[in-house]
Amino acid sequence: MSIVKMKKLKLVLAQEDQIDLLNYLQERGLAHIEDNGDLDEILQELRISPVYDHDRIALQDNKAYVSRMGVLRKPHRSGESALYSEAALEDLIQQSLTWQQRITEVLKVLKPYDETKKPLFTVKRETSLQDRYMEEEDQLKLLTLVEDIEGNQVDHRQALEEEARLMGQLHAIEDWKDLALPEMLDKTNYHSTFGYFGSRDEYEQFFVAVAEADVPLAGEICFEQEGNLAVTLVWPFHSDAEAKDLINRSHLIRFPATNKWEEIGDFRKSYKVIQSRIQAVQDKAEWTEKEFKNYADHIPVLQLLYDVLEADIAKLRAILNLTQTRHLTILTCYVPAHLTGELKERIESCFNALVLAEDPVKGEDLPPTLLDNHSLNQPIESTILTFSPPHYYEDTDPTWVMMWTYAFFFGSMLSDVGYGLLLVIGTLLGLYKFKAEGNLKSMLQVFMVGGLFSIGFGILYGSFFGGVLGTMSHDAFDLPVLWFNPMDKPIDLMAWSMVFGVFHLFLAMGIDVYNKFRKGNHYDALFVVAPWYLIIGGIILMLIGVSWAKYVSIAGAAVLILMSVRSKNPFKRILGGLLNLYDVTSWLSDILSYTRILALTLATSVIAMVVNLMADMIGLKGPQAIFTILVLIAGHALNLALSTLSAYVHSTRLHYVEFFGKFYEGGGRNYTPLQLDGLYTKVTDNADSVLTKDKDKVKAEASSRVLS
Amino acid sequence: MVKEIFSGNTLALLGGVLSAIIAGLGSAKAVRMVGSTAAGIMNEKPELFGKMVILQALPGTQGIYGLLVWFFVMNFAGFFNGTANLSIYQGLLYFLACIPMAVVGYLSATHQAKVACDGAVMVSKNPGEQSKAIILAAMVETYAIFALLVSVLSIIMISNLA
Numbered sequence: 001m002s003i004v005k006m007k008k009l010k011l012v013l014a015q016e017d018q019i020d021l022l023n024y025l026q027e028r029g030l031a032h033i034e035d036n037g038d039l040d041e042i043l044q045e046l047r048i049s050p051v052y053d054h055d056r057i058a059l060q061d062n063k064a065y066v067s068r069m070g071v072l073r074k075p076h077r078s079g080e081s082a083l084y085s086e087a088a089l090e091d092l093i094q095q096s097l098t099w100q101q102r103i104t105e106v107l108k109v110l111k112p113y114d115e116t117k118k119p120l121f122t123v124k125r126e127t128s129l130q131d132r133y134m135e136e137e138d139q140l141k142l143l144t145l146v147e148d149i150e151g152n153q154v155d156h157r158q159a160l161e162e163e164a165r166l167m168g169q170l171h172a173i174e175d176w177k178d179l180a181l182p183e184m185l186d187k188t189n190y191h192s193t194f195g196y197f198g199s200r201d202e203y204e205q206f207f208v209a210v211a212e213a214d215v216p217l218a219g220e221i222c223f224e225q226e227g228n229l230a231v232t233l234v235w236p237f238h239s240d241a242e243a244k245d246l247i248n249r250s251h252l253i254r255f256p257a258t259n260k261w262e263e264i265g266d267f268r269k270s271y272k273v274i275q276s277r278i279q280a281v282q283d284k285a286e287w288t289e290k291e292f293k294n295y296a297d298h299i300p301v302l303q304l305l306y307d308v309l310e311a312d313i314a315k316l317r318a319i320l321n322l323t324q325t326r327h328l329t330i331l332t333c334y335v336p337a338h339l340t341g342e343l344k345e346r347i348e349s350c351f352n353a354l355v356l357a358e359d360p361v362k363g364e365d366l367p368p369t370l371l372d373n374h375s376l377n378q379p380i381e382s383t384i385l386t387f388s389p390p391h392y393y394e395d396t397d398p399t400w401v402m403m404w405t406y407a408f409f410f411g412s413m414l415s416d417v418g419y420g421l422l423l424v425i426g427t428l429l430g431l432y433k434f435k436a437e438g439n440l441k442s443m444l445q446v447f448m449v450g451g452l453f454s455i456g457f458g459i460l461y462g463s464f465f466g467g468v469l470g471t472m473s474h475d476a477f478d479l480p481v482l483w484f485n486p487m488d489k490p491i492d493l494m495a496w497s498m499v500f501g502v503f504h505l506f507l508a509m510g511i512d513v514y515n516k517f518r519k520g521n522h523y524d525a526l527f528v529v530a531p532w533y534l535i536i537g538g539i540i541l542m543l544i545g546v547s548w549a550k551y552v553s554i555a556g557a558a559v560l561i562l563m564s565v566r567s568k569n570p571f572k573r574i575l576g577g578l579l580n581l582y583d584v585t586s587w588l589s590d591i592l593s594y595t596r597i598l599a600l601t602l603a604t605s606v607i608a609m610v611v612n613l614m615a616d617m618i619g620l621k622g623p624q625a626i627f628t629i630l631v632l633i634a635g636h637a638l639n640l641a642l643s644t645l646s647a648y649v650h651s652t653r654l655h656y657v658e659f660f661g662k663f664y665e666g667g668g669r670n671y672t673p674l675q676l677d678g679l680y681t682k683v684t685d686n687a688d689s690v691l692t693k694d695k696d697k698v699k700a701e702a703s704s705r706v707l708s
Numbered sequence: 709m710v711k712e713i714f715s716g717n718t719l720a721l722l723g724g725v726l727s728a729i730i731a732g733l734g735s736a737k738a739v740r741m742v743g744s745t746a747a748g749i750m751n752e753k754p755e756l757f758g759k760m761v762i763l764q765a766l767p768g769t770q771g772i773y774g775l776l777v778w779f780f781v782m783n784f785a786g787f788f789n790g791t792a793n794l795s796i797y798q799g800l801l802y803f804l805a806c807i808p809m810a811v812v813g814y815l816s817a818t819h820q821a822k823v824a825c826d827g828a829v830m831v832s833k834n835p836g837e838q839s840k841a842i843i844l845a846a847m848v849e850t851y852a853i854f855a856l857l858v859s860v861l862s863i864i865m866i867s868n869l870a
Contacts, residue, residue: 593850596850603769606779606780610775642769645762646769
């Protein structure tokens with residue numbers, strides 16, 4: 001239940017050990033690497049011999065370690081270092097990011113073809129450490145695979161586009177395909193054309209013109225469509241010029257020929273040609289689909305490659321923060337203090353390195369914040385970190401309080417035995433059957449505890465699915481009300497909501513007092529924060545009729561006015577104190593904000609009641625009982641979803657705004673150590689190698705092809 | 709007949725119905741706004757459906773609050789058990805009690821939708837920021853909750869007057 005103490009480590013090591021050390025640190029996942037700053041300063045600070053200073057090198061855009069695909073080659077191997085300039089490192093990071101993007105796209109394409117059983121929640125695949133040091137050769141093979149899949153995707157898309165285009169052509173000549181004329185044209189010396197007239201009048205006018213010009217031209221109406229007349233016109237070679245002249249001057253919209261068969265007028269052949277082409281592109285599309293299915297077997301290894309690149313990028317970013325000379329590498333990092341001794345010993349015994357451990361200096365360093373809490377309290381950490389990580393020096397970790405207050409308010413808003421039970425069962429399934437991980441796991445754990453509180457409040461209010469038992473049995477039996485029914489006594493619940501709120505805010509103030517004492521700021525703790533206990537406590541006692549309580553409030557206010565501002569000028573002191581007392585308005589709005597508990601409790605129970613009333617109207621007798629059950633299931637499921645969302649949102653708000661407002665500074669930095677876990681995979685000791693499995697699969701496929 | 713039409717019962721029912729209608733309209737408009745933004749985003753990123761639905765559901769609550777106020781009017785004015793017999797004065801009080809939820813419900817839903825739309829855009833760029841987007845939008849709902857409390861508590865107190 002605290003913010004973990006950090007030590008600042010400065011590691012000076014032989015250049016040839018650089019990558020080995022980074023690999024080691026990445027495997028351990030402990031070191032939050034920091035920017036070293038200026039080379040001169042660090043050499044001076046560490047009193048490094050001028051011999052090494054002379055040795056300083058001009059880092060060049062040395063791409064010898066970068067393969068054709070832009071993959072880091074040698075830095076994976078021991079005894080190597082990455083003497084790149086900043087620009088070269090940035091370039092490498094960019095290339096790796098681009099590859100990651102391409103892998104992501106390829107994985108998206110392959111997803112529909114993946115026939116393996118998918119879990120409900122995304123679970124990281126376990127991989128061996130050996131997989132994470134994928135050989136360059138394997139990486140290149142996989143990147144080629146990515147290129148192949150991209151190529152297949154292009155082929156697939158082109159085939160589909162071509163198919164659509166050809167289908168359009170086929171459709172356009174559909175009505176012409178049985179034209180008898182072409183057979184005749186094959187054997188004679190005639191010219192022909194095809195097209196549309198806008199109306200029968202235009203067609204007749206054209207033949208009047210033909211008759212007037214005395215040109216031997218014949219026409220046939222093929223079909224009529226939406227007032228348009230599709231016609232074919234034929235004329236002998238010898239009157240070609242006159243016929244074309246007449247046609248050009250007419251209203252004929254000529255049919256655009258898409259292949260030579262249409263040009264010479266043989267639609268029947270043309271139709272067949274297009275059909276065969278469509279068949280060919282369909283075959284191609286089918287083949288590419290089959291290829292996608294085969295490629296889908298490689299999804300695990302492509303995901304592994306993504307994470308290998310992720311680890312590479314992290315390492316390259318770490319290298320960007322290092323200071324390097326030809327023979328030395330200097331690295332600064334933060335490590336949890338209790339692990340420093342062991343880590344220092346290991347590094348100094350395994351590498352040519354010197355490790356200097358020092359306490360971070362307030363004002364100069366801001367170490368990252370790592371929270372250490374009991375596993376029962378841990379789930380709420382992610383909610384706190386989402387708001388802002390606690391400040392390393394200024395804050396006290398509120399996790400241990402917040403886990404329970406959060407669940408309490410969540411439960412008080414949902415407040416139903418049935419809904420609480422469903423939530424607990426659902427979250428347990430998510431946690432233990434579907435093995436949710438990461439933030440989702442934390443959220444489910446919080447909801448589970450919130451569900452338990454909801455059951456507790458439901459028992460107190462006598463609410464089971466909004467009183468379904470009482471409604472359906474017409475009050476023959478129902479859960480007993482142990483405390484009070486919010487629907488009958490909303491004013492009581494409103495008062496209790498504000499009482500809960502006052503306790504919550506007092507708790508926050510308690511943390512503030514503790515924090516101020518911890519930092520040695522006793523004066524503020526006693527005279528700025530603590531008087532509010534008297535002021536607000538007194539007001540509440542007054543409201544419930546304790547007559548002497550007003551003196552408590554007045555005493556608190558007097559302390560605040562006279563003591564809260566440290567100034568020798570009494571005018572300034574009292575004016576400042578009065579301004580501090582004005583804060584009572586923010587107390588008022590904060591406490592009122594807790595009345596949302598009443599609103600959300602009523603919302604949950606009234607909607608549940610409406611569902612029950614609707615079900616009761618249909619009744620449980622006869623076949624309509626099925627509809628009743630359906631109405632109950634659908635209505636309560638919808639209410640549970642909406643009420644859970646509201647309870648989550650408003651519990652979070654009560655903590656972020658009201659609770660944190662009283663004590664929390666925030667503004668800390670997230671602890672992001674150099675580590676191996678990626679988006680898709682996590683490294684475990686006894687996991688099978690994904691890469692070896694993939695290679696075996698490829699071999700098996702190859703041998704089965706040979707056999708067949 | 710005319711006397712029955714211009715009765716307290718009519719006024720009370722009008723209040724309840726208006727709060728359901730106006731707050732409901734606000735929520736419908738708000739959910740449509742966030743839905744359109746979400747659909748645009750899902751064109752590019754269909755995998756964000758789950759996150760978008762939650763943001764879209766947020767401004768739908770005001771409609772439910774409107775329904776709650778209607779329910780309270782029906783219950784406390786005695787429509788459910790058939791005992792409703794209100795004077796014009798009582799009916800007017802019920803009517804006035806419903807106004808906060810109707811007006812604030814409509815406005816807070818539409819304003820919340822604007823925050824939720826911006827939140828959806830934020831989530832599309834950085835899906836990890838969903839909880840922040842939800843909390844930002846939820847801030848606007850506070851005033852609908854206060855309006856609900858004002859309406860509900862007023863209705864209960866008016867029923868005690870009779």
